[in-house]
Amino acid sequence: MGVGAILGSRMVLSYLAQYNNLTLDHLLQCLQNSDDCRRQEVERMLTPSNPPDLQLEPDRTYLRLSYRQQQRDNFLYISEEYGRLHHNALFLKRWLNREWHDIIKYAVDCSPEVRERLLLVREKSIAYCKTMRWIPLKLWAIGLLHHFDRLPNFPLPSIARLRTCRGVDILKSYGELAQAAVDFVSVGYSTEIAEALAQELGLRAECAATVSK
Helix, strand or coil, X not given: CCHHHHHHHHHHHHHXXXXXXXCHHHHHHHCCXXXXXXXXXXXXXXXXXXXXXHHHCCCHHHHHHHHHHHHHHXXXXXXXXHHHHHHHHHHHHHHHHHXXXXXXXXXXXXXXXXHHHHHHHHHHHXXXXXXXXXXXXXXXXXHHHHCXXXXXXXXXXXXXXXXXXXXXXXXXXXXXXXXXXXXXXXXXXXXXXXXXXXXXXXXXXXHXXXXXX
């Protein structure tokens, strides 16, 4: 193996190591804020809707193009938000793997409740990230079809299909993952840190309900 390949491998391993050793403080800095208002807007966009009845409108061409442009704008908005959700889920999974590794390797003394909540949220993060692997393919396919949205007779793909992937509701599952992470931090660390995490994940109301229990 050449020197360049060895140096390149070390650089890659060094880059990955900083995320494998992710701390909670670093996690809070890496998360991309996904507030509840944005997810509600995405949920509205993903609600199936019928195109306007062109037979009742005098300017059919304008209405058709306007509706298709709106659908394309919604698609771009959803793509951006899904990228943010996937980013947060990946960093959550890496941090949770480190937490679980520390408990197993160093036999960290913690309560059964902490172990149970950590195991639950870790499993949710792994499952969610596996599901999100397919989202780029769906986005690429629907985005490709949207390039032809100016053709009046070309069937417009429904962006409502992006609501689920492999039978999983993307928005609902993210909310459950984020809530499980907040629940774990509230018992494993402190309510203050849990509130900070909830704010970054867009779960202000949910976190308040959790902390108050």
